[in-house]
Amino acid sequence: MSSPCRSADSPVLGSVDAPLVRVQGLLDRLGQVEDPRDPRGVRYGLATLLAIGVCALSASGHNSLTAIAEWVRRCEQRELSRLGCPFDPFTGRYRVPDERTLRDVYAKVDPADLxxxxxxxxxxLARPGSASLTPDGVGEREQRRAHRAPAGDPTRRGAIAVDGKCLRGAKRRDGSQVFILSAVRHADAVTLAARQIPAKTNEISEFAxxxxxxxxxDLTNTVVTADALHAQRAHAVYLVEQRHAHYLFTVKDNQPSLAAQLRALPCKQVPVLHRQSSRGHGRHEIREVQVVTVNDLLFPHARQAVRIRRRRRRPDTKTWATEIVYAITDLPTHEARPAEIATWAREHWTIENSVHWIxxxxxxxxxSQIRTHNTPAVMAALRDIVRSTIRLAGWANTASARxxxxxxDAALTLHGIP
Structure with missing residues (x-):
C-alpha cells in the first residue's frame, strides 16, 4: 500500500491550487533536541536514534524497544542511509543500532525538550497551506471517516486541555508508578507540552x-480546561494574571466549600440555555447546560457557574442514567455563550479519546513495562508525534494507518525523511 505522503526532499504539502510549502523534515527537526551524551565515542546521532523510534512506532506491531530494534535491523541499506546511520568503510555497510543503544539513549533524553x-x-505540518487535504494512499474508507467526523461547534477562542495519565506498566525502582501530565489542543489533538511527574509529588504542583x-x-484569550483535580486557586491566578488566559474547571468534592456553593445555586429557577442530543458509541446522550452569573464565589476571578446535566441510555433500554457536573469559568456572560461553554466542556475529553485511549x-x-529513567516519557512523546502526524496526514483510524x-520506506516518507 502506498504512503499517504508524497516523496520529496522534505514533505511538500498543500492542495493542488494552493502554493506548496516545504516543511522541514522530522529528521532535521529532531536534530534540535539537546544531546545529553558525552560527545566522545558517540557513534549514532541523537536525531537518527529518535527518528528510528518514530518510524518504527509508525508501523503496526512495533510498540516496544525490542520491536523498534528489530524494525531497524530489517531496514535496507538505502533506508539506513536516509535515517542518517553511520557508514562503516571496513564492511561497506551502514551500521545498525542495537536495543541497548536505543535504551541507554532514550533514558537520558529530556522528554520536555523532545x-x-x-x-x-x-x-x-498543520499550518494553512502546509497540510495535505487528501494525501496519496489514504483510502476511500478513511476519507469517508474523516468527512463524517463531527466538527466542533465554532468558538471565539482556542482551547487547551490539561490532564494527567498513568503509565500502568511502568514502575520506578521504589515501586511508584509513572505519571505524565500533558497539554493538548482541542482543535486537532496535538500535544503542546508534556511533563513526567517526579516521584513524591502530584499533578497539582506540575500544572504551572x-x-x-x-x-x-501566547495563551492570551485561550481557554484552559482541566478536571476537578486542577480546580485550584493558584492555578486560576496563574492563568488569568500571569498568562492572560482563561479557565474552565470542573468542580467536585475535592473542593468541598466551593462544591457546596455551586450546589446551593438556584438552578431550578434558571432556564436551560443550551441543549444537545447525540447518538454514538452505543448510546443516546442528551446534554443540558445552565449558566449562572456569580461574583461572590470563593474562587479567584470566577464569573460564571455552570451546571451540566448529562442523560444517557443504551438503544435497547428506556432507562436513563443521569449525571450532573458543575464547572466554573472566569469568562463573563458576554464573552462565553452557553454553547461555547458546552463545547469546551465536551471537547476536554479530546485528551482522553484522541490521545490517551489511542x-x-x-x-x-x-x-509497556519500560521503566528506566526518562524512557517511559520519551516513548510517550514519540507515540504522540506518530499519532499526531498520522492524524494530520488525513487518517481517521490510527491502527489502519500503522x-x-x-x-x-512508507514510514520514512510519511515523516519527510528524504
Whole structure:
C-alpha cells in the first residue's frame, strides 16, 4: 500500500491550487533536541536514534524497544542511509543500532525538550497551506471517516486541555508508578507540552511548570480546561494574571466549600440555555447546560457557574442514567455563550479519546513495562508525534494507518525523511 505522503526532499504539502510549502523534515527537526551524551565515542546521532523510534512506532506491531530494534535491523541499506546511520568503510555497510543503544539513549533524553521539538514540527505540518487535504494512499474508507467526523461547534477562542495519565506498566525502582501530565489542543489533538511527574509529588504542583514549557506560545484569550483535580486557586491566578488566559474547571468534592456553593445555586429557577442530543458509541446522550452569573464565589476571578446535566441510555433500554457536573469559568456572560461553554466542556475529553485511549489501545502503552529513567516519557512523546502526524496526514483510524506503514520506506516518507 502506498504512503499517504508524497516523496520529496522534505514533505511538500498543500492542495493542488494552493502554493506548496516545504516543511522541514522530522529528521532535521529532531536534530534540535539537546544531546545529553558525552560527545566522545558517540557513534549514532541523537536525531537518527529518535527518528528510528518514530518510524518504527509508525508501523503496526512495533510498540516496544525490542520491536523498534528489530524494525531497524530489517531496514535496507538505502533506508539506513536516509535515517542518517553511520557508514562503516571496513564492511561497506551502514551500521545498525542495537536495543541497548536505543535504551541507554532514550533514558537520558529530556522528554520536555523532545515534546517541544515535536510540537514545532507538527505545528508546521498543520499550518494553512502546509497540510495535505487528501494525501496519496489514504483510502476511500478513511476519507469517508474523516468527512463524517463531527466538527466542533465554532468558538471565539482556542482551547487547551490539561490532564494527567498513568503509565500502568511502568514502575520506578521504589515501586511508584509513572505519571505524565500533558497539554493538548482541542482543535486537532496535538500535544503542546508534556511533563513526567517526579516521584513524591502530584499533578497539582506540575500544572504551572507544564504550561511554562510553552512560554513562547501566547495563551492570551485561550481557554484552559482541566478536571476537578486542577480546580485550584493558584492555578486560576496563574492563568488569568500571569498568562492572560482563561479557565474552565470542573468542580467536585475535592473542593468541598466551593462544591457546596455551586450546589446551593438556584438552578431550578434558571432556564436551560443550551441543549444537545447525540447518538454514538452505543448510546443516546442528551446534554443540558445552565449558566449562572456569580461574583461572590470563593474562587479567584470566577464569573460564571455552570451546571451540566448529562442523560444517557443504551438503544435497547428506556432507562436513563443521569449525571450532573458543575464547572466554573472566569469568562463573563458576554464573552462565553452557553454553547461555547458546552463545547469546551465536551471537547476536554479530546485528551482522553484522541490521545490517551489511542496510546493505550493502539500503541499498547499501558502494557509497556519500560521503566528506566526518562524512557517511559520519551516513548510517550514519540507515540504522540506518530499519532499526531498520522492524524494530520488525513487518517481517521490510527491502527489502519500503522498497518499501511509496515514497509520502512512508507514510514520514512510519511515523516519527510528524504
Amino acid at each position: 515534546t517541544a521539538v515535536g510540537y514545532g514540527y507538527l505545528t508546521a 511548570p507544564l504550561l511554562d514549557q510553552i512560554a513562547d506560545t 496510546r493505550d489501545v493502539t500503541f499498547g502503552e499501558d502494557a 498497518r499501511a506503514h509496515t514497509i520502512p
